[in-house]
Amino acid sequence: MTERIAGTTSLGVWAAYAAAACAFLFAAVSFYWAVGGTAGLDTLGGRIEELARARDPGMIALGWITGALKVFGGLLALALVRPWGRWFPRWMLLISAWGASAILALYGGVLVVSATLVVIGVVRPTVPVDWTALRWHLALWDSWFLVWGILLGLAARHYARQR
Numbered sequence: 001m002t003e004r005i006a007g008t009t010s011l012g013v014w015a016a017y018a019a020a021a022c023a024f025l026f027a028a029v030s031f032y033w034a035v036g037g038t039a040g041l042d043t044l045g046g047r048i049e050e051l052a053r054a055r056d057p058g059m060i061a062l063g064w065i066t067g068a069l070k071v072f073g074g075l076l077a078l079a080l081v082r083p084w085g086r087w088f089p090r091w092m093l094l095i096s097a098w099g100a101s102a103i104l105a106l107y108g109g110v111l112v113v114s115a116t117l118v119v120i121g122v123v124r125p126t127v128p129v130d131w132t133a134l135r136w137h138l139a140l141w142d143s144w145f146l147v148w149g150i151l152l153g154l155a156a157r158h159y160a161r162q163r
Helices: 013-033 046-053 057-079 083-087 091-120 131-161
Strands: none
Touching: 013 057, 013 131, 046 057, 057 083, 057 091, 057 131, 091 131
């Protein structure tokens, strides 16, 4: 199922592996925080950071749940290009991949645009802003969702074109 063009892997296959890497790395961070890791928590800011540092049971559960969803997202991306992906109905993979891609890209895109508008001064928040966390969200966390969504969309497009 991996398509070769002039000795190189196609963009769609590359995108699927990159989307899986995004998902698995993102999941690792969630699991790290769920087991009590604290490095990088200051990049989250606000109430989320407070609850994570306090080892709030709900926040711990959320870390495990989001980590598991991210692993599922990585497996979905791989299912589009690996032979074991044929175990699943084609329509199921396409609907899942397109849906996840849209959600991830839209979520990340809205957050990136809104954070950018605050950082460049177009929007002036009415509440105090944790500028460190906001910049981290813009540069990493929210952008990660956007890039992951775009990559998954490219992989889904590739899969949709395959016989």
